[in-house]
Every structure is written in C-alpha cells, then in structure tokens.
Amino acid sequence: MKIYGDLKSGNCLKVKWVCDRLSRRYTWVEIDTLKNESRTAEFLKLNGAGQVPVLELDDGRTLAQSNAIIRYLARGTDLIPAEAFLSAKMDEWLFWEQYSHEPYLAVCRFQMFYLGKSQGELDPEKVKRGYFALARMEHQLHDTRFLVGDALSLADVALLAYTRVAHEGGFHLDGYASVRRWIADSEKVLGL
Numbered sequence: 080m081k082i083y084g085d086l087k088s089g090n091c092l093k094v095k096w097v098c099d100r101l102s103r104r105y106t107w108v109e110i111d112t113l114k115n116e117s118r119t120a121e122f123l124k125l126n127g128a129g130q131v132p133v134l135e136l137d138d139g140r141t142l143a144q145s146n147a148i149i150r151y152l153a154r155g156t157d158l159i160p161a162e163a164f165l166s167a168k169m170d171e172w173l174f175w176e177q178y179s180h181e182p183y184l185a186v187c188r189f190q191m192f193y194l195g196k197s198q199g200e201l202d203p204e205k206v207k208r209g210y211f212a213l214a215r216m217e218h219q220l221h222d223t224r225f226l227v228g229d230a231l232s233l234a235d236v237a238l239l240a241y242t243r244v245a246h247e248g249g250f251h252l253d254g255y256a257s258v259r260r261w262i263a264d265s266e267k268v269l270g271l
Contacts, residue, residue, distance in 0.1 A: 083125060084132040085117075087193075089185060089240030090145040091132040096236055096269050097149045101156055113193065144174045160231050172234035180216075182190050183209035184241045188248030195259045198249040204265045206249065213255055216242070220257035224264060231268045239265045 082098065082105050084091030098105050110116045114237075117129045126133045126143045134151070142148050153159050160166045161194050162265040183205045190196040216238065219221045219226060245252060245263050252259050 080104075080137055081106045081108050081135040083110050083122070083131055083135065085110050085112045088112070089213050089244070090181075091253055093145045093236050093240050094132045094134065094148050094152070095271070096240075097158065098235070100158070100236075102150065102269055103152060111170070141257060146177060146233075147239055149236060151226045153233055157230065160230070160232055162225060164169070165232075167225050169234045170233045172226050173237050175238045176234075179208070180212040180238060181241055183212055184245050184250060187250065188241065188244060188247075192244075192247045201249060209245075209248070209250055213242070213245070213250065213252070213258060216261075217255045217257050219243075225261065231265060235236055236269070237267045 080103075082094055082106065084110065086092065087097075095107065096138075097103075111172060116122065117126075117131050118232060119121055123129055125141050126172065130143060132143070132148060134148045136142075142151055150159070153260060160169055163202060178191075187201050187205055187209060190201060191198065210248075216226070223229065225231050228236065239262065242258065243246075243266065252262075
C-alpha cells in the first residue's frame with residue numbers, strides 16, 4: 080500500500096505511526112502541501128478534496144481522512160479497545176479531536192510555524208479554544224494513563240500528533256502536568 084502525506088503534518092504522522100506500530104508495510108509518497116502538490120490533477124484523482132493523508136491500497140482503492148485511515152488500519156488490533164463501550168469512547172475522542180482540538184492547536188501551529196505569524200497575530204478565540212482543549216485533556220489524563228484507560232488507543236495517537244508540538248503554535252504546557260506525562264508515555268509506547 081502507499082501513503083501519500085506530508086511529514087510535517089500531524090494528520091499524516093498519525094497514519095505513519097499506526098503503520099509503524101503495527102509493522103504494516105507501506106511506501107511513503109511525500110506530498111509537499113505548501114508547494115500545492117496535493118492540488119495536482121494526478122493527486123486529485125486520489126482524493127478530490129485535495130488533502131493529505133491518502134491511503135492507496137494495492138487494489139487501487141483509496142481512503143482519505145486521517146482518523147478513518149487509522150481506524151481502517153488498526154481494525155482487530157490492540158489500538159482499538161475490544162470492549163464496545165471503550166471502543167465508542169475512543170471514537171468520541173477521535174471525533175472531538177477533529178472538531179474541538181485540531182482546528183485550534185493545529186491551525187495556530189500552521190500560522191506560526193509555516194506562515195511565520197507571531198503569537199500576537201493569532202486569533203485570540205482560537206488560542207482560547209486551544210487552551211480549553213488542553214484543559215479537557217488534562218482533566219481526563221489526571222485520572223487515567225491514556226485517554227481511554229490504561230492502554231494506548233487510536234485516541235492517543237490522534238491527539239498526540241498536534242499536542243506534542245503545541246509549543247510550535249504558541250501553546251505552553253507548563254500548567255498541564257498530566258498532558259506532559261501522557262505525551263512522554265505515548266511517545267514511548269509508539270517508539271518515537
């Protein structure tokens with residue numbers, strides 16, 4: 080299989096980390112989104128939305144959206160809890176990540192790290208919502224080692240991608256001891 084992605088993107092790294100953790104063989108095809116390589120006619124045949132990552136299976140079928148891809152790759156493994164309720168809690172975090180975490184932490188990171196904006200130029204509402212997301216994670220991780228109990232799941236992989244580089248978007252983790260501990264634990268389990 081092939082993974083089309085940008086190694087600077089947390090959403091693409093999620094897919095790489097899951098493949099590596101599960102020892103899945105793949106070919107990485109680097110797509111530089113800043114050079115609009117995801118907007119070429121060839122790429123748009125793979126994903127009409129023009130976004131990375133994209134998984135291309137050996138039979139030519141493609142799948143987009145990072146959390147859909149990692150759910151597909153990890154089916155039947157220990158990265159998805161076997162118990163139905165815990166699996167649903169994992170999904171709850173995956174949906175939350177895309178709606179209430181990534182739009183704030185990842186967007187601020189993109190603006191500072193790639194566009195060269197200063198912290199003062201960031202949208203204050205995005206910063207506020209980013210810290211709200213970190214506070215929610217801190218609250219959960221105060222009580223559990225990982226987001227869904229004591230074992231790493233796809234919820235942790237998904238949220239680790241941009242939380243571990245939150246400082247690149249102007250977010251400071253000084254007041255988030257449980258989040259910092261979780262980052263270290265998650266990186267260790269994933270071998271990062």
